[in-house]
Amino acid sequence: MPQTAFFSDERCFWHGGGNYAFTLPVGGLVQPGAGLPESPETKRRLRNLIEVTGLSRQMQMLGADPATEEDLRRVHPASYLSAFTAMSDAGGGELGLRTPFGRGGYEIAALSTGLATAALRHVVTGGARNAYALSRPPGHHCTSDFPNGFCLLNNIAVAIRALTAEKLVDRVAVVDWDVHHGNGTEAIFWDDPNVLTISLHQDRNYPLDTGDLSAMGGESATGANLNLPLPPGCGHAAYLHAMERVVVPALARFKPDAIVVACGFDAAAVDPLGRMLCTAETFRQMTRRMQQAADDLCNGSLTLVHEGGYSEVYVPFCGHAVLEELVSVGDPKPVHAPDPLAATLEKRQPDDRFDAFARAWIDDAALALRL
Numbered sequence: 001m002p003q004t005a006f007f008s009d010e011r012c013f014w015h016g017g018g019n020y021a022f023t024l025p026v027g028g029l030v031q032p033g034a035g036l037p038e039s040p041e042t043k044r045r046l047r048n049l050i051e052v053t054g055l056s057r058q059m060q061m062l063g064a065d066p067a068t069e070e071d072l073r074r075v076h077p078a079s080y081l082s083a084f085t086a087m088s089d090a091g092g093g094e095l096g097l098r099t100p101f102g103r104g105g106y107e108i109a110a111l112s113t114g115l116a117t118a119a120l121r122h123v124v125t126g127g128a129r130n131a132y133a134l135s136r137p138p139g140h141h142c143t144s145d146f147p148n149g150f151c152l153l154n155n156i157a158v159a160i161r162a163l164t165a166e167k168l169v170d171r172v173a174v175v176d177w178d179v180h181h182g183n184g185t186e187a188i189f190w191d192d193p194n195v196l197t198i199s200l201h202q203d204r205n206y207p208l209d210t211g212d213l214s215a216m217g218g219e220s221a222t223g224a225n226l227n228l229p230l231p232p233g234c235g236h237a238a239y240l241h242a243m244e245r246v247v248v249p250a251l252a253r254f255k256p257d258a259i260v261v262a263c264g265f266d267a268a269a270v271d272p273l274g275r276m277l278c279t280a281e282t283f284r285q286m287t288r289r290m291q292q293a294a295d296d297l298c299n300g301s302l303t304l305v306h307e308g309g310y311s312e313v314y315v316p317f318c319g320h321a322v323l324e325e326l327v328s329v330g331d332p333k334p335v336h337a338p339d340p341l342a343a344t345l346e347k348r349q350p351d352d353r354f355d356a357f358a359r360a361w362i363d364d365a366a367l368a369l370r371l
Helices: 010-014 041-053 069-073 078-089 105-124 155-165 183-188 236-254 280-297 315-327 342-347 352-368
Strands: 004-007 060-062 130-133 172-176 195-202 225-230 258-263 302-306
Touching: 004 105, 004 315, 010 041, 010 105, 041 315, 069 078, 069 105, 069 155, 078 105, 105 130, 105 155, 105 258, 105 302, 130 315, 155 172, 155 183, 155 258, 155 302, 172 236, 183 195, 195 236, 225 236, 225 352, 236 280, 236 352, 258 280, 280 302, 280 315, 302 315
Parallel strands: 004 060, 004 130, 130 302, 172 195, 172 258, 195 225, 258 302
Antiparallel strands: none
């Protein structure tokens, strides 16, 4: 039995926001755009790539049921779920900020959350060593009652609350390396000392008013929320230093029962919504460090849930690199997909002076976070 499970569902690719201009309201002199930057193609192409290369044959390819209303209500109030359902049934609309959806949007969002929940449950119950949920729509910007940034339900938060309610886990760590701050996950677990939330993100990208280094959790959970805002232009070396200097020590101090990664690929160098310089190899190496931490701390329990990433060309290769690393835990020879941009992006990495600046930035942050 393969040691890696991959959860997906074609219906998640059918989520859409209609004709929607990202930064300006359509009308007057503003021409309608082609749609959301959060399109289905980045995710569908990732699934297509693992099928074409044959990597899918080295994994358990699974689906899942939608999250139940009981599971959703542990995170999202009934009033929000009712409003979401009503608008979805009426043809769609927008409840929050930059979260348009069409008819059936509620059911697709619940399915996306169900994939994340099933992936985490499959790992913690011993069905696989690690798992990847190709969830769409994403979730880490959604607070309990306010959807924003393409996120309609908080997939990871619902999954964690479901598993803790089932008494399958007690202490869970969330590592979010999406280029945008995981404000929704932070807000939901702000006062929960049993959930460690760590967000590595580009400073002041989105949202503009969250993600500060000083935000370390509520009074009863101080130190259970860690933010590492990184200067724009950080690349491969800076991200790996952040993992070694901040993320891994924080995990070791917390001692989780399971690790969940909010796996966004928008810190990649060619992403239209980020200004970082990560490569497919960056994501591979970060995944390796997370698997090593999981092996050391929680019997290898590692679950990755897809978040952002908006380059149709490059996200599939970043995702393939991550999945190769996961598969290598149980199969020493995973199918490899060469990064077509590796040579180009290697030349675009920051010079030694900027790397030194970024390392100092991260070291100072580690001290501020008491690591």
